[in-house]
Amino acid sequence: GLRKKEVNVLCLGLDNSGKTTIINRLKPSNHSNHLGPLSGEWKHASQTQTQEIVPTIGFNIERFKSSSLSFTVFDMSGQSRYRNLWEHCYKESHAIIFVIDSGDKLRMVVAKEELDTLLNHEDIRNRKMPVLFFANKMDLRDAMSSVRVSQLLSLENIKEKPWHICASDAIKGEGLQEGLDWLHEYMK
Numbered sequence: 001g002l003r004k005k006e007v008n009v010l011c012l013g014l015d016n017s018g019k020t021t022i023i024n025r026l027k028p029s030n031h032s033n034h035l036g037p038l039s040g041e042w043k044h045a046s047q048t049q050t051q052e053i054v055p056t057i058g059f060n061i062e063r064f065k066s067s068s069l070s071f072t073v074f075d076m077s078g079q080s081r082y083r084n085l086w087e088h089c090y091k092e093s094h095a096i097i098f099v100i101d102s103g104d105k106l107r108m109v110v111a112k113e114e115l116d117t118l119l120n121h122e123d124i125r126n127r128k129m130p131v132l133f134f135a136n137k138m139d140l141r142d143a144m145s146s147v148r149v150s151q152l153l154s155l156e157n158i159k160e161k162p163w164h165i166c167a168s169d170a171i172k173g174e175g176l177q178e179g180l181d182w183l184h185e186y187m188k
Ligand code: GTP
Pocket: 013, 014, 015, 016, 017, 018, 019, 020, 021, 022, 053, 054, 055, 056, 057, 076, 077, 078, 079, 099, 136, 137, 138, 139, 140, 168, 169, 170, 171, 172
């Protein structure tokens, strides 16, 4: 058949925001509540087991397929000592998923700094690539709403790129589908 279009997605955000948990939700091997855009059409390239999620060291690469696209997702570590790795992936990436811990009020300013640095980077600045934000951990009792998170991050100032924010609970898998469907539309 036709070759699927290959797209690289960069998953960024501070440590502990839930990037790896979100990406793990996409794996078909996690049978209970398996999610996928376009009604479960994600296919993972290799066998995977349900793993305990640990802080990412450096980065992990995951591959998924939808009906029309072949995705390579770079799951970067958000720890400060590894954040300098992010920029090496900018040139090759076609979309960004930026994850925020909606319960982490103290570090929202750090998340904003990292986002601003990212958006001003020469390999990102003038490109129309879509940016999907997950205001994750919406289940936490003191979680901020996605509207509040977008205000604190000044997302309305992003003019040159299509962007979208979804509240999510990566543990239950809530909110992820909506975001991924949005992203999928921009990548086709
Ligand atoms: P680094 O790899 O260090 O950059 O972190 P990460 O962004 O990949 O975070 P990770 O997926 O490892 O999740 C960090 C912790 O948050 C884990 O204990 C997860 O179980 C937890 N977590 C992730 N998503 C949610 C969520 O939606 N709600 C709650 N309550 N906890 C979550």
